Amino acid sequence: MNLNLxxxxxxxxxxxxxxxxxxxxxxxxxxxxxxxxxxxxxxFEVIWKNSSEQDKKEMLQALESGLK
Known part of the structure; x- marks a missing residue:
């Protein structure tokens, strides 16, 4: 079975x-x-692909802060 999740x-x-x-x-x-x-x-992939470089930078900063 070939299911594209x-x-x-x-x-x-x-x-x-x-x-x-x-x-x-x-x-x-x-x-x-x-x-x-x-x-x-x-x-998240959809969000990332549809985000500006500034939005991506902000997401990465939030992710980094959340992982500390």
Whole structure:
């Protein structure tokens, strides 16, 4: 079986409103289930690809601060 997980995740949330996307992210984080990590990774990939260099720098600073 050839399942493209990335496309499945994107198709699952395509067309969602900002509130729905936020609910998806918050729910995945609050549940803390390992199975949600790939979905969060795909969402982060979409964010990264659609961010300016300044936005990327700010995300990296936030990530670095959060990991200290």
């Amino acid at each position: 990335r496309n499945a995740i994107i198709n699952n949330v395509a067309g969602n409103t900002q509130n729905q996307l936020e609910d998806t992210i918050v729910d995945a984080i609050q549940n803390g289930e390992e199975k949600m990590l790939p979905g969060l990774g795909v969402l």
